[in-house]
Amino acid sequence: MMSMIENISQWVNGWIDFNMVLDVNGGPSWANSSYDAPIIVNATSQEFYKQPLYYAIAHFSKFIRPGAIKIRLSDNDDLVEIESTAAINQSGQRVMILLNSGLSWIENVTIVDTERPGKFLNLQIGPREFQTIIWDAPLNPEVMATKTD
Structure with missing residues (x-):
């Protein structure tokens, strides 16, 4: 993965x-x-x-459906073990797939869509676990994942 x-x-x-x-x-x-x-x-x-x-x-x-457009991600350097990618499907649906490649600890992650000020999602991703986030948002979002303590 x-x-x-x-x-x-x-x-x-x-x-x-x-x-x-x-x-x-x-x-x-x-x-x-x-x-x-x-x-x-x-x-x-x-x-x-x-x-x-x-x-x-x-x-x-x-x-991530055929014809999807890749979304640029900004990530925080503190998220050493988190790999992620995101795309906009032709339906307008946004998809982000995150993987915690670490073997031993849970990562706390905050997902922020810069096109939706004040909207964010906090989640925990366990070791060797992946999560998929799906949402609708305006076109051309820049999504940022940051580590939270």
Whole structure:
């Protein structure tokens, strides 16, 4: 999930995993190696297994829709463990996805939309947890995430 947030934050148009579907041995592979994928197929039992990355890709696809426009974020340097990205969907809906990449502490975060003075959201994001915030606001917002004590 961190790779998706980092790439989208650098204004890429999309993100996809190297291998979408592999067998239970992590192949086939041109490199004669074993890999992981969002979907693993067990051809013997005619089953497939959705891995956590499958759900991460599905989450981004559900909330950040085709045609969405990236929103510029201003973040506070105190939020070392928080990765985030945001977009405006064609419907006008705003979406922000935040990830606490830390392993041991809860981060207190305040979301401020500069186009809506006096409006903010305080939230806590636990270790290795992500949260998605959805709201409607005027066009061209600059969103700022700051650490609160």
